[in-house]
Amino acid sequence: MPELPEVEVVRAGLERHVVGSTIASVEVLHPRPVRRDHRGSTGFVAALVGQRIVAVRRRGKYFWLALANGDALLGHLGMSGQMLLHEPGAADERHLRVRFTLRVPGPDSARPPATLEMRFVDQRMFGGLAVSEGGAELPTEIVHIARDPIDPEFDDEEFVRRARRRTSAVKRLLLDQGLISGVGNIYADEALWRAKLHGERPGDRLTGPVLRDLLGHVRAVMGEALAQGGTSFDALYVNVNGESGYFDRSLDAYGQEGRPCGRCGTPIRRVAFMNRSSYFCPSCQRPPRTASRRAGGR
DNA sequence: ACTTACACCTGCCAGC
DNA sequence: TGCTGGCAGGTGTAAG
Structure with a gap:
């Protein structure tokens, strides 16, 4: 969890x-x-x-x-x-x-x-x-772990600068704990869905405004999760139970394969990425040309 | 310095 | 019932 x-x-x-x-x-x-x-x-x-x-x-x-x-x-x-x-x-x-x-x-x-x-x-x-x-x-x-986006000293502009110099897919960048920490597979997919951004778009092909917008969505989805996660506490029991509350209700992309996109109704797709899964809306989140050619899509 | 593949663990579930 | 393969919210390491 x-x-x-x-x-x-x-x-x-x-x-x-x-x-x-x-x-x-x-x-x-x-x-x-x-x-x-x-x-x-x-x-x-x-x-x-x-x-x-x-x-x-x-x-x-x-x-x-x-x-x-x-x-x-x-x-x-x-x-x-x-x-x-x-x-x-x-x-x-x-x-x-x-x-x-x-x-x-x-x-x-x-x-x-x-x-x-x-x-x-x-x-x-x-x-x-x-x-x-x-x-x-x-x-x-x-010390090699970057500050996280909730940290008041997180430097948005430094993140944007570094991300735009990287050739890796933007989802890989979100998961790179040396660039921005705390983001895992779920919140990466959720933030990308909210930003209407395909995870395989290379960092160096993204603009500053697009990356700032993505960062805003990372913060928003984490903030919402945090607000709901805070309820799982009891007096003497630190409940680290990931199955509860938030995940069943509030996910728009992660784990939603085949279910209609909450924005456009297109079925959410799952693809293998970095030895794990990525979930996205194929209509709201258009893949970059190279990625779709490699994947054999249209 | 950056990029990518892989190893590290256990358990659960679907399909045969 | 039992086997097999696939999958799971992560990161350090090593090699290109």
Whole structure:
């Protein structure tokens, strides 16, 4: 489920419930999700135990828990990752990979601290966690990730300049996390549909106004998703459940193969693109000539 | 520096 | 029932 809006929902939920708490213990149940941590599982645990969480931050689809010693617990949800909060003792999920036990300070100094479990659950394990040394502000591991379009410091004109110098298809550019972060396959297709732009149009054949318009649609669709994603929160449960709400109702293109385009009624088409799928309206989103010739279309 | 293909994982579903 | 192939919201790496 995780593109920018979903990760932001997770970030906000973690911020609300774990900032101020201390990591009492860490249990790595599968080595793969910590593969990016060069310390290995044991070192990963040692670097975290006793640390206090002071902030939860995000860039694109990465999030991190800033620690009091200046390090960070950096995370990515991959295709199927979740960060869940539970009362201790809740039944283990089938794909529970890492368990953190947190000591949450009491509401006032007279009350005893409570215990909370934070769990990294990930079926496919494309996601992962790592301790980033000195990474509390911005982990060095992700300096190559561009700012995301929700970031107030995102530079629209720089994006337009760089995109117009690239020969790649515009959808590939939207998915390039070094150019603009947080956009995945769903929001790329949705923004392109709204912009009436075919994803295979090369970047260097697009004008500045067209790219600015596309950027506006990226922000709009993400903003709408974020507004709906924010409802999936419970007091002690960070619900990272991608099947809910938004996706069933509000998608105009993604996953809509054969259904009529909401603008013109033409059936939405699906084509293979970059080892995945692209959905678009063949009438509203005209393919570039070269792409249609290569695909054998008319 | 840019571009592209591929590897990395597990599970589910349709079709045989 | 069980097999197979195709598909799934992502990214790092390596080679051109």
